[in-house]
Amino acid sequence: MTVSATAPLKHAGNLFAFALDTARASVRRPFQLREFLQQAWFVASVTIIPTALVAIPFGAVIALQVGGLIKQFGAQAFTGSAAVLAVVREASPIATALLIAGAGGSAICADLGSRKIREELDAMMVLGIDPIQRLVVPRVLATMLVAFFLNGFVSVVGVMGGYVFNVVLQDGTPGSYIASFTALAHLPDLWQGQAKALVFGFLAAVVASYKGMNAGGGPKGVGDAVNQSVVITFMLLFVANFSMTAIYFQLVPPKGA
Numbered sequence: 001m002t003v004s005a006t007a008p009l010k011h012a013g014n015l016f017a018f019a020l021d022t023a024r025a026s027v028r029r030p031f032q033l034r035e036f037l038q039q040a041w042f043v044a045s046v047t048i049i050p051t052a053l054v055a056i057p058f059g060a061v062i063a064l065q066v067g068g069l070i071k072q073f074g075a076q077a078f079t080g081s082a083a084v085l086a087v088v089r090e091a092s093p094i095a096t097a098l099l100i101a102g103a104g105g106s107a108i109c110a111d112l113g114s115r116k117i118r119e120e121l122d123a124m125m126v127l128g129i130d131p132i133q134r135l136v137v138p139r140v141l142a143t144m145l146v147a148f149f150l151n152g153f154v155s156v157v158g159v160m161g162g163y164v165f166n167v168v169l170q171d172g173t174p175g176s177y178i179a180s181f182t183a184l185a186h187l188p189d190l191w192q193g194q195a196k197a198l199v200f201g202f203l204a205a206v207v208a209s210y211k212g213m214n215a216g217g218g219p220k221g222v223g224d225a226v227n228q229s230v231v232i233t234f235m236l237l238f239v240a241n242f243s244m245t246a247i248y249f250q251l252v253p254p255k256g257a
Contacts, residue, residue, distance in 0.1 A: 018132075018210045022140055025133040032138045039142035043104040044150075050099050051150050052157075058095050059158025060165040062086050083166070087158040088193045094241060096151040097200035100143060101233040105208035108139050109229045112212030113222035121213060131213065140205040147201030151194060188252045196244055200237055207233045 066082045112135065115121055121131045167173070211229035215221045 014214075015207065015210050019206045021132055022136050022206055022209070025130065026137045026141065028133055032134060035134070035138040036142050039108075039139045040145055042107070043100070043139075043143050043146045046107050047099050047103045047146065047150060050103055051096070051154060054095055054099065055154045055157035056161045058091060058154070059083075059087055059161030062091055062158065063162030063165045064169065066162075083162040084159055085189060087162065088155050088189050090241070090245070092151050092155040092158055093193050093196035093200060094237070095154055096147055096197050097204065097237045097241075098234070100147050100150070100201055101204040101208075101230055101237065104143055104146065105204040105233055106226045106230055108143070108205060109208040109212040109215075109226045110222060112136075112139075112209055113215035113225050116213055116215050117218055117222060136206075136209045136213070139209060140202060143205035144198050144201040147197045147204075148194060151197035155190075155193060188248075192244070192248050192252075196241065199240055199244065203236050203240060204233045207236065 063083050066086055112121075115135075121135075124131050124134065163178075208229045211225040211232070212222075215225035217224070
């Protein structure tokens with residue numbers, strides 16, 4: 001009973017220690033540039049199509065919901081600004097994180113898990129090669145890079161999709177939608193969204209790598225590790241999103257406040 005009660009705390013501590021080891025190994029030389037580029041392309045290839053399919057309807061739904069709500073208050077002139085705030089601050093980083101964790105993170109976990117059950121990681125340690133520096137660090141940095149650019153892509157496509165649906169379906173005027181961008185939104189909102197994407201990418205890659213390198217029990221164990229990594233990443237992402245949003249509102253007051 002005692003072991004089962006303390007097991008979550010033990011896993012949380014091991015995950016935190018793994019993240020610290022990854023951060024420390026990221027500044028150690030030599031840097032695996034070739035592995036980094038290969039993993040960046042790999043993560044981008046498995047996430048770019050789902051991102052493209054999600055970005056347009058994601059922005060459209062936000063535009064329809066925000067536009068309908070603002071119209072009830074008679075403030076149609078602020079539709080563009082409200083939609084931009086919703087997309088850039090919250091929707092785009094969350095959508096990017098979910099895609100990175102669901103597609104890229106699961107692929108990373110499956111790759112490292114298969115290496116673990118084939119005892120490749122043990123062989124690397126016998127040869128004096130640090131698996132974290134050789135395999136984990138390039139994957140974590142590549143995931144952060146891809147998440148950064150994917151977040152910008154989702155933000156742009158989401159705002160454009162919101163513009164089209166607001167003008168076509170809600171009888172909005174193109175000029176007022178674009179002109180209201182700076183009414184409530186300002187540049188720190190964009191930097192906050194990009195910072196969230198970097199943090200979310202780090203969390204997704206670290207959790208996926210940790211679960212993959214600790215997988216056991218054959219192919220079934222690898223599948224279980226992939227499922228667990230996705231669930232844990234989703235939970236951490238929402239906690240991190242809430243924390244970063246609360247800190248941002250304390251440090252950067254809303255425009256016009």
